[in-house]
Amino acid sequence: MTSALSHPLVSAYLRDLELLLHGVEPGERAEVLAGVHEHLDASLAPAAADDDVRQSLAELGSPQSVADEAYAGRSPSVVVAPAPPRRPGAMSRTWVPVTAGILIGVALCLVLLAVGAGSGYSTTSISSSDSGSQGFPEEVTLFSSSPAALITGLLFSWPLWVSAAVIVGISPLWTSRQKWTLQLLTPVSAIALWALPTLGWTLTHAELGINSGAWAGLFLTIVGGGFLLLRTCRAGTRQAKALESGTL
Structure with missing residues (x-):
């Protein structure tokens, strides 16, 4: 049985989302993608029609909006502060x-x-x-x-x-x-x-x-x-x- 995740529209959506999440920590990126997969599995049948796929993806939001939310939720600890200039001897x-x-x-x-x-x-x-x-x-x-x-x-x-x-x-x-x-x-x-x-x-x-x-x-x-x-x-x-x- 074909999974809904293999639908061309879903595959394109996930591919774009993964590219946009390249700057997020690996663990947090995996959590975001797992949430998207779970939503699509729950809302789409294996042989869902194109209109149903578009509606389910619209409920998620565009890949850019999902990526923006992931970046906004990043922990401040991942931001590396610039090292202070070293005082010459x-x-x-x-x-x-x-x-x-x-x-x-x-x-x-x-x-x-x-x-x-x-x-x-x-x-x-x-x-x-x-x-x-x-x-x-x-x-x-x-x-x-x-x-x-x-x-x-x-x-x-x-x-x-x-x-x-x-x-x-x-x-x-x-x-x-x-x-x-x-x-x-x-x-x-x-x-x-x-x-x-x-x-x-x-x-x-x-x-x-x-x-x-x-x-x-x-x-x-x-x-x-x-x-x-x-x-x-x-x-x-x-x-x-x-x-x-x-x-x-």
Whole structure:
């Protein structure tokens, strides 16, 4: 004997209802479908006419209305509340790049003063017998820039740039490349300030070579180092603000 549930109109109704109930919990969905089956079994004969089937389905209501009632009756416990944004750690705050930038900036100034104060050159002059007692300057004969100037600059500045290097190293605000840039900026600048004038003297044995090397060291330290410091600290600040706002 053919069941009323196998009627084409009933099958279409149940299929639409199951699709509309896909967001309801499985247990509650089964209860809704069981209630519909029970109503149809009780109200329809196995070989019910189309008009009788339509009337029975009309008594149930449209699949959308039945689904709406099922959704309206859902328990509030099934609604998952969004998790609160996680507060970033202490080393992911905006104070980290600001502090690191100040420490490295002061360290660069100390290196500049110490290395500059320990470096210099002198010239000598001789008297020419062909032109009386008038003296003529010779080429540069002495350049006083010893490794002691470099060591002094690093010793004066090491508490600052080492502290900054530790802060940068444990903070997640920078990439590995950015961390290396900040950690090596001070010692590399000190070496450039000391080595470039020495290199200029070695190549030329003249004031021009010394002065050119000294100006190159100053440019690299003040302009190049300042640019890298500002750019990298800004990148860390942007990362910290993104973490605090929850966009990352």
